[in-house]
Amino acid sequence: MRSGAKTAIVGAVFVVVAGGVGYGGLNLWNGITGGDASVGTRSDDAPKTGPVTGDEVSATAKDFLAAWAAGESDKAAQLTNDPVTAGPAVLSYREGAGVSKAVITPGTPVGTTVPFTVRATVTYEGASKDWSYSSELTVVRGQTTGRPLVKWQPTVLHPRLTANGTLRTGVSKTAAVKAVDRNGAELTAEKYPSLGPVLDELRKRYGAKVDGTSGVETWIDSGSESVADTTLLVLKKGKAGTLKTTIDAGVQAAAEKAVKSYGKAAVAAIEPSTGAIRAVANSPAGGFNTAFLGQQAPGSTMKIVTATMMMRHGLAMPGSRVECPPDVVSRSATFHNLNNFKIDNGTLTDAFRRSCNTAFIKAIGKLSDKGVADTALGETASRSFGIGQEWNIGVPAVDGSVPESAGSETPASYIGQGKITMSALNVASLSATVKNGGFLQPYLVAKELDDRPFATADPLSDEVAKGLRKMMAATTAGEGTATKAMTGVPSPKGAKTGSAEVDNQSTSNSWFTGYSGDLAAAAVVQSGGHGGDAAGPVVAQVLKAG
CATH class of the missing domain: 3.10.450.50 (Nuclear Transport Factor 2; Chain: A,)
Structure with a gap:
């Protein structure tokens, strides 16, 4: 560079x-x-x-x-x-x-x-x-x-030096960039540490597309064309070209503060009505951008997609009666609810708001009769939520993966385990899609800058969208698993909790996603336990800032 x-x-x-x-x-x-x-x-x-x-x-x-x-x-x-x-x-x-x-x-x-x-x-x-x-x-x-x-x-x-990196000083071949938020406020890594890797990528991709000149700098040469170099010191400033991003400085500040309480955590926030990314933050800050690049099992936040699949295939609607026993055997594997709780004579909404694993896993029986049990979840994720498609947000980001499954991986996938992988950005988009009634690909800079294609998906039907919003709202009230975390978050609001078991990790990862008004967010806290305990407060703090 x-x-x-x-x-x-x-x-x-x-x-x-x-x-x-x-x-x-x-x-x-x-x-x-x-x-x-x-x-x-x-x-x-x-x-x-x-x-x-x-x-x-x-x-x-x-x-x-x-x-x-x-x-x-x-x-x-x-x-x-x-x-x-x-x-x-x-x-x-x-x-x-x-x-x-x-x-x-x-x-x-x-x-x-x-x-x-x-x-x-x-x-x-x-x-x-x-x-x-x-x-x-x-x-x-x-x-x-x-x-x-x-x-x-x-x-x-x-x-900050990596195994493939080399310290260098010289004249930059990339013009300096002044990144600003949606309102024109300058964004710097000093003020917003989590944006460091993002700003490096933005400069690499868009430095030549905005007016500016090169300066003299000390940097870490990443050794890879696919990884942006990291600027460490500016000896002589070039003229910076202004690059407008979708970040909201106020929401970004709240996100930075929220994740700082945890050793390893990530959060992303999206505006449902546009797909604009309003914040991205990681702890530790300035290193790997887990919020965009993480590939982790999303746990029960995946039940947003599973519930959509069930409604689309006519298995149940929010008011339908569903079974929620303490445990269930599916594909020769036994699955349990947390502390083996059960719900007697409950509805799909009851199962959703209390995160009943067995109720969602039981859907596999009827879908097996249709011959689509191993493919229906991935098809729904792509068709309704854009998961699995290529997202061109303006900087590197994983696209999420819900692959075709087999054997016991299929029931595991219905509750966000198995081979499913997501980032905080992917999961935030689930909530944003529900709130908006349809998927809009998240983005950090306007597509007009480089004419990059955006991923698309079918709008949710009015019945499915209203059903999902009803269930996510119920999760924030009464016996809902998100009630405590979402206290004080302005309505209209909705949420879904999750915890994901990880091999060689004694405590599960904490996941949480929700929306309030025209802002949706998701967070993951490594080894954070239940979704409402660790990731929930992170998301709530971000939503309150919006």
Whole structure:
């Protein structure tokens, strides 16, 4: 995307500064002045075993940081457990990234991990700027030598550096972009951290389509044409072209705050009447865009589609009586309701609002008689909700998948398990489709910018749309599983909760989707448990901001 620095920095000045408990009394200039490189080795031939000691952690970290600071890439590499990879990476820090000066300050070790801060100066063809950030390293014992070594990973050099990425400084080949929200307010990664990857993609795709000029920057070259580079520092600004997005700054701020309470969470919000994406937020922010790119089982939020399938095939309407026993055997597999609850003489609305698994799984019998049990759910997802079609929203996003199933995967899919995968954006679109009465493909920038095709779907019939809205509204009242989370959210409103079991995960993922007025949203919280407990409050906070 840009032309990188071509020559090495001559006369670079690097310093390691003592800081934090655990470094007192150590010669921090050892790595620069040519001290003993055999730190942590023993006088006898037998490699040392067992956990690394505190002294070994301190000494090894000190020597590595000193070698890195001195620009001694070979020496730094030999102090890691992967010198073949580490050597070129450390070398490129000075030559490729154009770092002409660096002061590295280690912090207090925590076990085998040593945090540190870097205050650097980046220089390129007369342009120069200070650059500060924090990272950390971990010390491990070498498997063959027994020496304490830095566990090599790209994040040692910079916390956002990936295995395929390379630090570069140079002239950008992509014009600078000033992204603004629906009302013209500027959107920056500093103010809205979750938008960082999105803004990078927008620049990559649309920088050439808006008026602007290139500047001088430090960035992470992703190493892939399909992944946008990540700008880390602007040494010399280019003229930014203005790019209007559909984001609503107020809703975005609420989304950022809502997911921040959880270690791993994602939320997306859509305007049902237009398909415009109003917010996208992830925790942790600035990394993988789970809200758009996640591929996870959506749990019982999928019952929106299953209920649609049942109504379309004449199996039940909201007021129809359905069976909801504590458990059911389907395709030789046993499925249970939460805590084995049952509903006596209940309706489809009762089953929906209390998220009765068995009532929806029992639909498989009648659909099997029609010969469509394995395909009806996927056909409904695509035809009525656009799931499985290609969504061109303006940045990369997964399209959702409801594949044809077989055996016990079919009843599992009816409750959002099996092979079904969705992102928060996909699930938010389910609620948006219900509220609008038909699917409108979500989008982040106007299609006119690049004439990209939008996915389409058949409108919901009036009877089905009203039925879904009735059931989703019931879920927010009385015994509905979304009642607590949606308290205080303005009406008209509707919601559906979900939890999805994940292999090797003791607690299920929490899912929740809902709408209020002309805003729909969905959230997933990893290991969050019941939908209303974790994801529900996230969605409610976003809806209240709309």
